[in-house]
Amino acid sequence: MEELIALLKDVRDDVDFENAKDLIDSKILTSFDIIQIISTLDDEYDISIPASDIVPENFNSAEAIYALVQKLQG
Amino acid sequence: MKKVIITVLAAFIVIISAVAFKNVYSCEMPIKNRGIRDAISSGDLDVLFIGSSTFRANVDMPMMDKAYDGRVYDISYGGNQLVATSIQYDELKRRSDDRYGLIVFELGPMMITQKVALSDSRVIWDLSWEGKKALWQSMYEAGNTDLPMMYEYFVTSGMDDLITFPVTEPFYGTRYYKGAKTGETGSPGKEWLEGEEFDISDKELVQAQADAVVDIIRKCRNDGQSFIFVESPCYYRLQEDPTFRKYKEEFVRILEENDAPYISASDVDFDTHNADYFEDMNHMSAEGRRAYTAELIRVLETQPEGQVPAD
Amino acid sequence: MSLISFPFFIFMCCLLAAYYKAGEKHQWKILLIGSAFFYLCSNPLYIIFIIISIVSTWYLMRNPVRKNFMLTIAINLGLLIIFKYSVNLGVHDLIAPLGISFYTFMTLGYAHDCYDRKIKPSDNLWHYALFISYFPQLTQGPIGTYQDMQDQLTAYHPFDLQKIKTGAYRIIIGVFKKMVIAGRVAFYIDTVYSSPKGYGGLTLIVATLFYLVEMYADFSGYMDIVCGVSEMLGIRLKENFRRPYFSKSIPEYWRRWHISLNEWFNTHLFMPSVTTKWNKKVANILSRFFPKAKKGTLRLIVPTIIVWIITGVWHGAQASYLGWGIYFAFIMLVSFCTQSGVKKFNAKIHWNPENIFVKIFQVVRTLVFLSFGEIIYRSERFSDTIAIFKNIFTDTRINGAEIAAAMTPFGNGNQAAASMIIIVILVTAQFIVELMKEKDEKAFTGHRYIYAFAMLVVIALFGVAGKSNFMYQAF
Numbered sequence: 001m002e003e004l005i006a007l008l009k010d011v012r013d014d015v016d017f018e019n020a021k022d023l024i025d026s027k028i029l030t031s032f033d034i035i036q037i038i039s040t041l042d043d044e045y046d047i048s049i050p051a052s053d054i055v056p057e058n059f060n061s062a063e064a065i066y067a068l069v070q071k072l073q074g
Numbered sequence: 075m076k077k078v079i080i081t082v083l084a085a086f087i088v089i090i091s092a093v094a095f096k097n098v099y100s101c102e103m104p105i106k107n108r109g110i111r112d113a114i115s116s117g118d119l120d121v122l123f124i125g126s127s128t129f130r131a132n133v134d135m136p137m138m139d140k141a142y143d144g145r146v147y148d149i150s151y152g153g154n155q156l157v158a159t160s161i162q163y164d165e166l167k168r169r170s171d172d173r174y175g176l177i178v179f180e181l182g183p184m185m186i187t188q189k190v191a192l193s194d195s196r197v198i199w200d201l202s203w204e205g206k207k208a209l210w211q212s213m214y215e216a217g218n219t220d221l222p223m224m225y226e227y228f229v230t231s232g233m234d235d236l237i238t239f240p241v242t243e244p245f246y247g248t249r250y251y252k253g254a255k256t257g258e259t260g261s262p263g264k265e266w267l268e269g270e271e272f273d274i275s276d277k278e279l280v281q282a283q284a285d286a287v288v289d290i291i292r293k294c295r296n297d298g299q300s301f302i303f304v305e306s307p308c309y310y311r312l313q314e315d316p317t318f319r320k321y322k323e324e325f326v327r328i329l330e331e332n333d334a335p336y337i338s339a340s341d342v343d344f345d346t347h348n349a350d351y352f353e354d355m356n357h358m359s360a361e362g363r364r365a366y367t368a369e370l371i372r373v374l375e376t377q378p379e380g381q382v383p384a385d
Numbered sequence: 386m387s388l389i390s391f392p393f394f395i396f397m398c399c400l401l402a403a404y405y406k407a408g409e410k411h412q413w414k415i416l417l418i419g420s421a422f423f424y425l426c427s428n429p430l431y432i433i434f435i436i437i438s439i440v441s442t443w444y445l446m447r448n449p450v451r452k453n454f455m456l457t458i459a460i461n462l463g464l465l466i467i468f469k470y471s472v473n474l475g476v477h478d479l480i481a482p483l484g485i486s487f488y489t490f491m492t493l494g495y496a497h498d499c500y501d502r503k504i505k506p507s508d509n510l511w512h513y514a515l516f517i518s519y520f521p522q523l524t525q526g527p528i529g530t531y532q533d534m535q536d537q538l539t540a541y542h543p544f545d546l547q548k549i550k551t552g553a554y555r556i557i558i559g560v561f562k563k564m565v566i567a568g569r570v571a572f573y574i575d576t577v578y579s580s581p582k583g584y585g586g587l588t589l590i591v592a593t594l595f596y597l598v599e600m601y602a603d604f605s606g607y608m609d610i611v612c613g614v615s616e617m618l619g620i621r622l623k624e625n626f627r628r629p630y631f632s633k634s635i636p637e638y639w640r641r642w643h644i645s646l647n648e649w650f651n652t653h654l655f656m657p658s659v660t661t662k663w664n665k666k667v668a669n670i671l672s673r674f675f676p677k678a679k680k681g682t683l684r685l686i687v688p689t690i691i692v693w694i695i696t697g698v699w700h701g702a703q704a705s706y707l708g709w710g711i712y713f714a715f716i717m718l719v720s721f722c723t724q725s726g727v728k729k730f731n732a733k734i735h736w737n738p739e740n741i742f743v744k745i746f747q748v749v750r751t752l753v754f755l756s757f758g759e760i761i762y763r764s765e766r767f768s769d770t771i772a773i774f775k776n777i778f779t780d781t782r783i784n785g786a787e788i789a790a791a792m793t794p795f796g797n798g799n800q801a802a803a804s805m806i807i808i809v810i811l812v813t814a815q816f817i818v819e820l821m822k823e824k825d826e827k828a829f830t831g832h833r834y835i836y837a838f839a840m841l842v843v844i845a846l847f848g849v850a851g852k853s854n855f856m857y858q859a860f
Contacts, residue, residue: 054656085842234807
């Protein structure tokens with residue numbers, strides 16, 4: 001989880017990934033950020049995120065992203 | 075719900091008041107240096123021009139002033155509408171007893187191809203309520219009118235001018251003198267005039283405008299009013315255009331059929347090939363208008379007084 | 386039926402009466418009948434095509450397998466392409482069915498979401514038909530999603546006078562923007578852009594800025610009317626605009642302008658493209674040429690180009706639209722690729738994004754880039770585009786003669802100055818309203834009766850009653 005937050009900070013160092021629960025809903029992350037995040041997750045965890053999983057629920061918080069990664073890692 | 079009704083009602087009252095005021099009193103607004111009201115306040119005149127922007131640009135008033143001791147005026151925003159010219163004549167007769175030695179109407183060949191329309195809100199603005207109704211009536215009879223146009227005619231036209239009057243009037247007032255432009259307009263140069271594209275080949279005769287010419291002649295005869303039609307020269311390229319020529323012939327045919335006197339552009343010594351004389355195809359530069367006016371005065375003075383009286 | 390017309394007013398009165406008289410079970414049916422009637426009034430023969438789309442999509446996507454999804458795309462996209470680009474295919478005078486660009490996108494969005502298992506396929510053909518044909522959003526959007534619309538459309542909406550009043554107020558705002566601001570400024574732009582070579586730089590700049598005003602007033606005004614109408618029926622449509630001209634960057638602008646269209650492209654074209662295998666391959670290839678670039682950035686390149694080209698041609702089959710799409714593709718790419726570099730640079734020069742001058746600079750810069758794009762979009766001929774840019778950069782002078790010349794497109798000298806003053810007052814008033822709302826969404830929500838009064842008077846006395854050109858309707 002800490003590793004994940006470090007990766008996220010690499011994309012946007014001005015965002016409070018530890019606590020924020022509304023990254024998408026409050027438009028904190030832009031679609032540009034999301035793509036960066038997806039690519040990073042793709043490479044780091046060797047997963048492929050299908051378009052159908054790119055929904056607000058999966059990206060609203062660091063926990064949600066972590067859950068998505070775990071799901072895709074099998 | 076009550077608030078809604080009050081809001082709508084209040085808006086309605088304000089709108090109706092503004093519209094009524096504009097329609098009845100616009101002709102009384104103190105407009106300087108142009109317009110029917112200013113023309114009337116000039117009293118009896120030796121020469122009165124009634125035409126379109128062509129007359130606005132191509133007549134040099136200071137020179138006319140000198141030739142006729144200041145008893146001249148130029149009503150020049152008919153916007154190419156002969157129908158409007160006819161109504162403006164009525165308006166003058168209705169609103170004053172001033173006498174005009176000679177009224178000069180515009181012989182604009184393309185004017186008889188103009189669809190009857192609102193081309194210049196100043197026309198409406200200048201008219202009294204009776205005049206406004208009369209003009210609408212003639213537009214209506216010519217066909218071509220619809221509800222949006224009627225709305226624009228009676229409600230919105232001239233509202234801009236009304237609201238901005240205190241600011242715009244001082245500015246506009248200085249650009250005219252007795253209805254003609256005073257600006258020292260220059261020529262855009264021979265190259266521009268030669269290169270300017272225009273295509274009038276699809277223009278067709280609009281019967282209402284042709285009828286308006288006959289109307290004007292008839293009204294002047296009935297009132298014993300001396301008149302003459304004058305064709306203001308345009309840049310030779312337009313003058314030599316076949317469509318232009320065709321409608322010039324048609325206009326002249328109407329005039330000759332009704333024994334109306336006229337002065338063609340070619341009857342006046344003026345070089346239509348001289349690019350310095352023109353601002354665009356129809357309108358002259360300051361230099362052009364001065365050259366033309368000098369010659370026009372000469373020709374006008376050689377015209378027989380009055381014209382063929384009604385039988 | 387134009388939304389600003391007497392027949393439509395009668396239609397709405399009848400519809401509202403029937404709608405609120407209908408019981409819980411039948412209300413949505415009234416809406417469907419009303420929408421069908423609306424369609425028939427506008428485009429009677431072409432109703433067959435929207436019916437084909439509705440029925441085929443509904444049946445096919447009941448079983449959201451790949452084959453059916455592909456077939457749905459083929460049918461809907463096929464019809465859209467045939468109608469929109471018929472001229473390119475050599476067929477002239479083919480009128481497109483009303484709303485085809487918009488309902489096709491709604492249909493494809495629905496199909497895609499079914500295929501991705503984001504939503505369950507509709508189990509009621511008539512409910513689905515209502516979703517696609519719902520008349521307020523049919524002609525120019527917003528492009529609604531099944532998730533947003535479905536429950537609202539089929540739910541029961543008891544009569545609520547407050548909603549009627551709010552809707553009517555919204556409609557007044559829309560009519561004000563369209564008929565007064567957009568309508569007035571349209572003459573000027575049409576005059577200048579029909580033969581731009583003859584105008585000096587100052588006039589061209591004024592015309593272009595007016596075009597920005599016209600586009601916004603016309604389109605967002607229409608959206609206000611549409612949302613107001615829908616509000617009266619108790620159905621909330623998505624906002625399509627969020628004060629776009631206050632954007633501080635072009636990417637931000639595209640999150641504030643025609644929001645529903647850009648979100649559609651984002652969800653259904655952009656994001657899916659980014660995550661595909663081929664895009665990954667392309668990104669890998671590109672990373673050999675640009676080893677320092679972030680992988681994420683490289684993955685954006687091809688999808689951005691594709692999406693922007695398609696966005697461009699979605700507007701129509703003309704070269705100017707394609708050029709516009711390419712222009713923005715380029716700007717978006719530059720924006721993405723330089724983002725981290727710019728951040729570092731800004732840190733070095735102590736760039737303070739909260740500073741008011743910085744914000745103004747960013748807004749102005751965005752408007753400048755936007756204007757260039759809109760020149761490309763609006764020009765009627767390619768030679769005009771070149772001439773406009775040339776005149777603006779080489780022939781802009783600010784002196785009395787140029788200012789006077791800049792007013793002439795308003796008509797002859799008589800009304801020009803007056804019209805210019807009025808339009809400047811109106812645009813300034815609109816600008817102040819929007820600026821206040823940018824700072825606080827709730828601004829101007831009190832005293833609505835006074836604003837309504839003022840707008841009604843201005844609409845009546847200054848509105849352009851002539852032909853109303855709904856800019857996006859032809860799409």
